[in-house]
Amino acid sequence: MPHQHHAIDYVELSAPNLDAARAFYAAAFGWGFNDYGPAYAGIRGPDADGPEAGGLAVDGPASPLVILYSDDLDATLGAVVAAGGTIVNGPYDFPGGRRFHFVDPSGNELAVWSPASATS
Secondary structure, eight states: OOOOTTSEEEEEEEOSSHHHHHHHHHHHHOOEEEEOSTTEEEEEESOTTSOOOEEEETTOOSSOEEEEEOSOHHHHHHHHHHTTOEEEEEEEEETTEEEEEEEOTTSOEEEEEEOGGGOO
């Protein structure tokens, strides 16, 4: 399924002990994982050929991080700020593209990402 502009696209869960978290979710739900090094694993779900839908992050926040997709990261950043959001991290590059984190007026932290080719 293609990414949809401004839709929830990915959820990251905190996993201070990555091996234990992987073992738990594999045993409880049959999830598979994509390895990205010692501090991060992508979540595939029970279908081994299914898309990556989330991640386990060693240094993640204590609550789930909802990540939205954007066709134009810079325009979305501007819209977040204009609507009253506060940028708390980034934008920064990562292996899949670029992203930034923001806090909404209620105090919820979310992130927005775009592939490198979609940023201006």
